[in-house]
Amino acid sequence: MKKFPFFVFLLIIVAVLVGVLGASWWKTNIKAPSREASIERFVIPKGYSASQIGNRLFEQGFIKNSLAFKFYVQVTGKAEKIQAGEFTLSQNFSLIEVVERLTGGPEELWITIPEGLRREEVVERVIESLELEPGKATVFRKEFLAETDGKEGFLFPDTYLFPGDIVASVVVEKLERTLDNKISEFAGAISSSGYSEKEIITLASIIERETKTDKERPVVAGILFNRLKIGMALQVDATVQYAVANVKCQMSPASPSEAGRVNVKCGDWWPTLTKQDLKIDSPYNSYKFTGLPPAPIANPGVSSIRAVIFPEDSDYLYYIHDSGGNIHYAKTLEEHNENVRRYLGK
Numbered sequence: 001m002k003k004f005p006f007f008v009f010l011l012i013i014v015a016v017l018v019g020v021l022g023a024s025w026w027k028t029n030i031k032a033p034s035r036e037a038s039i040e041r042f043v044i045p046k047g048y049s050a051s052q053i054g055n056r057l058f059e060q061g062f063i064k065n066s067l068a069f070k071f072y073v074q075v076t077g078k079a080e081k082i083q084a085g086e087f088t089l090s091q092n093f094s095l096i097e098v099v100e101r102l103t104g105g106p107e108e109l110w111i112t113i114p115e116g117l118r119r120e121e122v123v124e125r126v127i128e129s130l131e132l133e134p135g136k137a138t139v140f141r142k143e144f145l146a147e148t149d150g151k152e153g154f155l156f157p158d159t160y161l162f163p164g165d166i167v168a169s170v171v172v173e174k175l176e177r178t179l180d181n182k183i184s185e186f187a188g189a190i191s192s193s194g195y196s197e198k199e200i201i202t203l204a205s206i207i208e209r210e211t212k213t214d215k216e217r218p219v220v221a222g223i224l225f226n227r228l229k230i231g232m233a234l235q236v237d238a239t240v241q242y243a244v245a246n247v248k249c250q251m252s253p254a255s256p257s258e259a260g261r262v263n264v265k266c267g268d269w270w271p272t273l274t275k276q277d278l279k280i281d282s283p284y285n286s287y288k289f290t291g292l293p294p295a296p297i298a299n300p301g302v303s304s305i306r307a308v309i310f311p312e313d314s315d316y317l318y319y320i321h322d323s324g325g326n327i328h329y330a331k332t333l334e335e336h337n338e339n340v341r342r343y344l345g346k
Contacts, residue, residue, distance in 0.1 A: 044106070068095060112159045140308075144171065153297075223316050238298075318332075
């Protein structure tokens with residue numbers, strides 16, 4: 001009978017010890033970190049990895065060991081089922097219970113509303129993020145558009161947490177309140193500017209659509225103020241795009257009460273303009289009428305609002321973006337035409 005090699009015996013002993021120690025480590029670290037039964041809020045930011053989530057859970061006292069969390073969700077394939085959002089957890093939950101809560105879906109979802117969208121685009125972003133079924137989406141859309149009538153420009157673009165069953169009026173209230181909070185620091189500057197808050201937001205909405213970088217926004221704001229001072233038409237494409245979409249995106253009314261309703265499923269809210277479009281008879285046509293349009297054309301962010309409140313002084317009256325997105329300024333029409341020829345080939 002062959003003797004059992006000593007090194008094989010040693011390996012078995014080591015493996016058993018590792019297994020026992022591993023099991024003990026696992027059993028210890030999946031236990032609840034506390035007997036405290038109070039329910040607390042836990043937020044997972046967008047883009048967080050399993051490792052980052054584990055670290056955040058550990059830091060807030062919801063698990064005993066972040067490595068045990070990462071190991072468990074990776075091995076079980078549950079890491080991919082954890083969504084960003086807000087959850088309610090307790091420190092008396094075991095690690096397994098914590099993971100079950102996180103994979104069950106957030107109680108509140110992250111909703112990102114980009115700068116420069118019309119309210120019809122905003123509501124679609126909210127509906128998509130809340131993952132509303134068609135029937136609920138229709139009701140939410142109708143209520144949102146009714147609540148935001150006359151509030152274009154005042155629906156602040158930002159990243160929000162909303163519960164899946166939130167009603168449109170609460171969303172609208174939150175967007176408006178956030179704008180109020182953001183511009184409260186500018187209250188003095190706005191009151192001394194000679195322009196009303198609505199006019200500031202209107203011009204900021206134009207800046208949002210017409211510019212590409214934070215650096216150029218104050219310069220373009222100064223240019224538009226220069227045009228206003230001399231009674232020159234603003235001549236910005238974005239206002240005409242808004243006017244054209246208002247017409248092209250209208251629904252065919254099924255009844256007189258539906259006349260003028262906008263088709264929220266419009267394919268292009270910011271169409272490429274034709275020469276004929278520049279003749280549209282609309283108070284938003286800033287080529288045809290001088291002064292500001294009657295209301296904002298989109299919902300601007302803080303950078304554009306700040307640019308309007310603190311514009312950069314210059315002698316420029318014109319600007320264009322070339323095909324690469326770079327901006328070029330001009331003081332005279334002759335210089336502007338040369339920039340158009342040089343950078344746009346027209």
